[in-house]
Amino acid sequence: MTSPDPAHALAHAAQRRAVRKRRRRAAARPSGAAPPAARSPAQQAGDRAEDRALAWLRAAGLRLVARNASCRAGEIDLIMQDGAVLVFVEVRARTAARYGGAAASVTPAKQRRLALAARHFLHTRWRGPLPPCRFDVLAFEAAGPPRWIRHAFDATLA
Template sequence: MTESGWLAKRLATLRTPQQRSGDEGEERALAHLQAAGLRLVQRSFLCKGGEIDLIMRDQTHLVFVEVRRRAHGRFGGAVASVTPTKQRRMVHAAQVYLQKIRSQPACRFDLVAIEGEELIWLKNIIS
């Protein structure tokens, strides 16, 4: 095993159960979106002040996707957890990403909410 392969494997074991659950949710969301015809552009885009879980492309838009996973709907569930503050951070991260790629394609923000076994894909959550 290469040194970088060993390190990646070791770091994966250091993730909390919540982080591992989030990773599983992202994998499930990615598979769902790809099955619907979207193409992965980038995962986990991070910048100061924000992040985008998945950046995808459909036929007409660059799609910034937030993935939220909750075990149950208590406290409003996965959909309600995307607060106005989180939405502002998503927009900020998208702006940073667009500056980085020096392009202004048509864009939208989607949410994949997973509660228990139910997956809900909401398109264009931020106007």
């Protein structure tokens, strides 16, 4: 029998240490408590932008239906009710206007993912007849008030 590859042995030892470390952390948590969610600085900035967007939209008379609704296709930052219309809101924030700014970062691929996530939300969590829907973008640039783009793009949700 040949001796194991040294790189394999090192990787296996590192894996065993990681498992022991996870077990120690899990044992230190109270029973049933979820592990703490570590948020990167970029994620924290995104959370602050979503908070500002929510306050902005509420001041404009919209009502919150759901926040951070996610599925395999993607995540919808805010789902709001504007009268009879259900509004799926994408919040974008940029510190610099390079590459077109915040609003331009909602690419056709992102629009497709948002439409798929909205369809999933409507089919799994919405009760009652399908309401009229629209997609809005609330873009925060480095300076100035946010730019609210109503009907930012069209998508078929049926």
